[in-house]
Amino acid sequence: MNSVRLINRQGQNGWNFAQAAGPEAAGRSAGRLVYAPAWSPDGSQVLYHRFYGNQVEVDINVSELGGSFEGQGQPTLEGAGWLLPARFSPDGRSYLVTEHNFSDARGFGGYDAWSVSVVRMEGTRNVFLPSGELAMRGTLLGGEPLERAQRAAWSPDGSELVVQLPPGWRPGISDQEPLDPSGAERPGELWRWRPGADPQERLVGDVDFASPLAWLPPAPRLELAAGYRLAYPASWQLAPSTESEERTALAPDTLQLVSAAPYAPLSADELGSKTVAEMFPSLVQPGGDNGDPIAWPDGSVYREFRSVDAQGQRVAGATRVAHAADGSTVVLLYRTTPERWPLDRPFAQALLARSGPVG
DSSP, X not given: OEEEEEOOTTSOSOEEEEEEOBTTXXXXXXXXXXXXXXXXXXXXXXXXXXXXEEXXXXXXXXXXXXXXXXXXXXXXXXXXXXXXXXXXXXXXSEEEEEEEOTTOTTOOOGGGGEEEEEEEEEEEEEEEETTEEEXXXXXXXXXXXXXXXXEEEEOTTSSOEEEEEOTXXXXXXXXXXXXXXXXXXXXXXXXXXOTTSOOOEEEEEEEOTTOOOOOOOOOOEEEEETTEEEEEOTTOEEOOOSSTTOEEEEOTTSSOEEEEEEEOOOOGGGTTTOOHHHHXXXXXXXXXXXXXXXXXXXXXXXXXXXXXXXXXXXXXXXXXXXXOTTSOEEEEEEEEXXXXXXXXXXXXXXXXXXXXXXX
């Protein structure tokens, strides 16, 4: 028997999220192995693969998705051979899985043994496996995998992907015959891909086989003000300032913002004593829930919150309070909606860390 086991950061309260008890087992313990777990971006779900073994000359896998606190994984994708860990889209509503069908009964190798599937977590579908029909959660975009795709990565906005394909690949090429009968693992090409259609734009060639891929967002912009800097995404816009020394940048949908301002001098012991409403009264109203202050290695203090804005809309986010070299204090804010905060947290922490005192 093996299991996917969840524990807390202290190594405590471990429990078996999913397990496989062998070829004779049934139900939620069926299969020879569970492997390659991956968290959704907000941590609310875990996707893993269950290997059933060879059936009708195919190594059968089923990907399952379950809530982080409940388990009870539901089937969501079928695969052959061996599957790499899932990669979720930035909004957590879709995921991709790369398949290596190394035991392909047709004898294909190299790029011809690889493919990428993208599933949107909406709706249901039925698939047929050697053991019978199985209901799957989600919609397979395009209705089939992208054959010969060996690696893939999401764009920052989740609208498309970059995929690695073999040299000489072209849209519409047949997948019924091997592209390279030798099975060579030669350097390939990167293409832009919107699932549901063939990739249409070749980006670059001579990319090593099995190269890890990442699609990075543009570098953040920096706004310099008196004694501090504000880092914000390139797609955001600076808002007109109502306070001469405060700077705020807004996302295009205005649901997210990051702000910075000088503040009254505070001692080291006082850095975690101020609430978000005291530091940014025009952006967050008093009350709500102010989390415990957390000291960062540089001596600044980070603190999360949930409250309402001036219009009574629920908001959530975090603040960072930092000392400049001259002893002055700079306060920083990232604000979004409570629904988006679990996804935005690492992004917010990066912006708050990049912003702060200068000099």
